[in-house]
Amino acid sequence: MVNVLDVAERANVSSATVSRVLSGSTLVRAETRAKVVAAAEALGYEPNSFARNLRKGRGSSIALVTGDIEHGIYPRLAKHLQRELELINLNLVLFNLGHRQERLRHMLQHATSMGLRGLFLASADIADMASLKPLVDRAAGKGIAILSVSQRLEGFGIDSIVHDDLAGAGMAVEHLLARGRRAIAYLGRISGSEVGRERSLGHEQALLRAGLPIDPVLVWDVREGFRSEAGYRMTSAALDRGLHVDAIVAASDELASGAIAALLDHGLSVPGDVAVTGFGGISWGNYLRPALSTIDLDVAALAERARLWLEAHEAGEAHPALVMIRPSLIVRSST
Amino acid sequence: MVNVLDVAERANVSSATVSRVLSGSTLVRAETRAKVVAAAEALGYEPNSFARNLRKGRGSSIALVTGDIEHGIYPRLAKHLQRELELINLNLVLFNLGHRQERLRHMLQHATSMGLRGLFLASADIADMASLKPLVDRAAGKGIAILSVSQRLEGFGIDSIVHDDLAGAGMAVEHLLARGRRAIAYLGRISGSEVGRERSLGHEQALLRAGLPIDPVLVWDVREGFRSEAGYRMTSAALDRGLHVDAIVAASDELASGAIAALLDHGLSVPGDVAVTGFGGISWGNYLRPALSTIDLDVAALAERARLWLEAHEAGEAHPALVMIRPSLIVRSST
DNA sequence: TTGTAAGCGTTATCAG
DNA sequence: CTGATAACGCTTACAA
Numbered sequence: 001m002v003n004v005l006d007v008a009e010r011a012n013v014s015s016a017t018v019s020r021v022l023s024g025s026t027l028v029r030a031e032t033r034a035k036v037v038a039a040a041e042a043l044g045y046e047p048n049s050f051a052r053n054l055r056k057g058r059g060s061s062i063a064l065v066t067g068d069i070e071h072g073i074y075p076r077l078a079k080h081l082q083r084e085l086e087l088i089n090l091n092l093v094l095f096n097l098g099h100r101q102e103r104l105r106h107m108l109q110h111a112t113s114m115g116l117r118g119l120f121l122a123s124a125d126i127a128d129m130a131s132l133k134p135l136v137d138r139a140a141g142k143g144i145a146i147l148s149v150s151q152r153l154e155g156f157g158i159d160s161i162v163h164d165d166l167a168g169a170g171m172a173v174e175h176l177l178a179r180g181r182r183a184i185a186y187l188g189r190i191s192g193s194e195v196g197r198e199r200s201l202g203h204e205q206a207l208l209r210a211g212l213p214i215d216p217v218l219v220w221d222v223r224e225g226f227r228s229e230a231g232y233r234m235t236s237a238a239l240d241r242g243l244h245v246d247a248i249v250a251a252s253d254e255l256a257s258g259a260i261a262a263l264l265d266h267g268l269s270v271p272g273d274v275a276v277t278g279f280g281g282i283s284w285g286n287y288l289r290p291a292l293s294t295i296d297l298d299v300a301a302l303a304e305r306a307r308l309w310l311e312a313h314e315a316g317e318a319h320p321a322l323v324m325i326r327p328s329l330i331v332r333s334s335t
Numbered sequence: 336m337v338n339v340l341d342v343a344e345r346a347n348v349s350s351a352t353v354s355r356v357l358s359g360s361t362l363v364r365a366e367t368r369a370k371v372v373a374a375a376e377a378l379g380y381e382p383n384s385f386a387r388n389l390r391k392g393r394g395s396s397i398a399l400v401t402g403d404i405e406h407g408i409y410p411r412l413a414k415h416l417q418r419e420l421e422l423i424n425l426n427l428v429l430f431n432l433g434h435r436q437e438r439l440r441h442m443l444q445h446a447t448s449m450g451l452r453g454l455f456l457a458s459a460d461i462a463d464m465a466s467l468k469p470l471v472d473r474a475a476g477k478g479i480a481i482l483s484v485s486q487r488l489e490g491f492g493i494d495s496i497v498h499d500d501l502a503g504a505g506m507a508v509e510h511l512l513a514r515g516r517r518a519i520a521y522l523g524r525i526s527g528s529e530v531g532r533e534r535s536l537g538h539e540q541a542l543l544r545a546g547l548p549i550d551p552v553l554v555w556d557v558r559e560g561f562r563s564e565a566g567y568r569m570t571s572a573a574l575d576r577g578l579h580v581d582a583i584v585a586a587s588d589e590l591a592s593g594a595i596a597a598l599l600d601h602g603l604s605v606p607g608d609v610a611v612t613g614f615g616g617i618s619w620g621n622y623l624r625p626a627l628s629t630i631d632l633d634v635a636a637l638a639e640r641a642r643l644w645l646e647a648h649e650a651g652e653a654h655p656a657l658v659m660i661r662p663s664l665i666v667r668s669s670t
Numbered sequence: 671t672t673g674t675a676a677g678c679g680t681t682a683t684c685a686g
Numbered sequence: 687c688t689g690a691t692a693a694c695g696c697t698t699a700c701a702a
Contacts, residue, residue: 362687
């Protein structure tokens with residue numbers, strides 16, 4: 001393994017000079033710089049990141065902490081975040097909780113020891129924030145940059161960059177109202193949990209704005225998460241109970257796909273009998289039949305803001321505690 | 336930041352002893368060990384991974400190199416790999432190529448410098464392997480563990496753990512033949528590329544086994560990758576040309592969803608007029624209507640084998656150059 | 671503009 | 687079974 005000393009020797013300079021050249025310092029004579037660069041080149045020198053990080057006292061990776069990286073917009077989020085971090089020479093390390101709360105504790109506890117520079121929280125089910133707070137503070141105190149990129153956690157002192165779920169759900173409901181729908185169900189509440197609360201609230205508030213009552217039987221809980229299966233099950237159950245619905249606002253595209261399947265299986269037509277909207281803007285939504293109208297989440301924008309936040313944080317600059325990314329409605333044939 | 340010396344001081348031992356205790360060495364008196372553990376506990380000691388890695392000369396993360404982490408089975412793969420690596424205290428860092436070949440070169444070149452312990456290649460479009468080979472060898476020579484987890488690359492001296500695509504495609508074709516289909520198209524060849532070649536071959540061989548001819552017009556190229564849009568486009572184009580087909584074997588679930596959409600849009604029924612199979616076993620496939628019959632890939636098994644491979648590799652034990660994971664057919668209503 | 675030298679926190683070697 | 691000590695490769699005061 002060739003190191004700075006080898007390069008220094010070959011270039012007839014000191015290791016300090018080599019280091020200066022390689023870290024792009026300007027305080028080096030052009031001529032010297034050239035010599036060093038040539039020597040490094042010739043020897044195939046590659047800096048050792050551990051030594052550098054050890055010396056500098058900080059690492060070069062950010063952990064993306066997800067509940068379930070497999071579903072919803074998380075794969076897209078991971079992709080965009082990685083791309084953004086790469087711009088500032090940081091790595092994205094993946095940490096999937098699999099919905100085990102204690103693993104988050106573990107993560108928070110060992111963030112410094114793992115040499116992480118920051119933590120992007122993208123787990124949808126951070127429930128017990130109160131008990132987590134001390135750990136978060138401890139990590140933050142040690143210089144770990146902590147940002148929530150899925151839930152609004154600014155109330156707990158954690159900066160948050162999130163999609164404007166409230167507005168998104170509102171847009172869906174308003175679109176359905178404009179289409180003449182009145183019995184607009186909400187699919188995807190997780191009762192007793194903050195998860196998806198904003199979306200559920202968006203549905204509620206939009207109905208109230210329109211002067212419509214909130215019918216509790218039209219708010220459907222999912223316990224198994226935002227996946228197709230839950231959508232299918234809850235929609236089926238509602239239909240079996242003979243509920244009257246003419247539209248469903250689903251909290252995710254996957255839930256929506258399950259809902260549509262259930263409706264079709266019950267002999268109903270979409271959107272003829274029941275219109276359905278999704279949430280997320282997943283790519284295959286356009287190839288469901290009927291094609292899924294959905295609230296498209298601008299994940300690329302979110303990822304960029306996350307990078308900007310990180311840069312500001314590292315520079316010690318001020319940054320807003322909450323950024324909301326505005327989603328947009330995509331109208332397709334399911335509504 | 337509390338370090339080994341602090342712990343040593345508090346426990347009245349040397350840093351060496353602390354290190355021994357913390358790395359679980361048995362050559363320490365139980366009593367001494369207890370003192371050290373207590374001191375570490377009391378001080379809230381956390382080992383510094385950079386120092387450790389620097390000293391040990393190797394890191395603790397594996398990079399997952401994908402072409403596009405957003406689609407297909409890659410999110411699932413990432414999830415399972417992370418879980419497996421966690422078992423052996425390794426991190427998974429994400430590196431998404433976005434289908435830019437030169438970024439792979441870069442990755443290979445800087446793997447050591449980034450302190451990576453290994454590289455899992457999961458990019459479907461590693462085309463120019465010949466030119467990449469020297470870089471791979473160089474990295475391998477430096478002790479980087481390199482494993483392909485999507486393409487068969489054992490011919491290039493790269494150990495590979497892959498799904499048995501040949502068998503999978505064969506199972507799909509045989510299933511369709513058993514259902515009486517004869518004009519079985521293959522959707523998803525990328526002409527002039529090794530990508531998906533095994534699947535395409537599986538289709539071909541299964542037809543030949545059944546004594547059926549290969550009709551070139553029934554092999555559909557996709558240039559835009561294995562996504563829904565391409566499936567829709569190619570299927571539409573074929574139908575517009577008036578081609579007779581009674582079944583489509585798609586190289587991915589996303590392609591299949593596009594194909595089904597195109598068929599329905601052309602007024603055809605699935606599976607009445609045309610049966611369709613997917614590839615992957617994506618979770619929402621069961622909620623398409625008709626529900627998608629597919630070749631289910633056992634990603635969890637693949638991930639486990641990958642971990643086992645890594646352990647063997649590190650232990651210097653022998654390990655097979657090629658492991659094939661057997662997929663299974665899931666029959667739903669699209670066939 | 672460049673060199674010297676002192677660490678960063680850990681582990682491995684060698685004595686004891 | 688334990689301690690002293692020398693690295694690992696890099697950056698950064700401080701000197702020159």
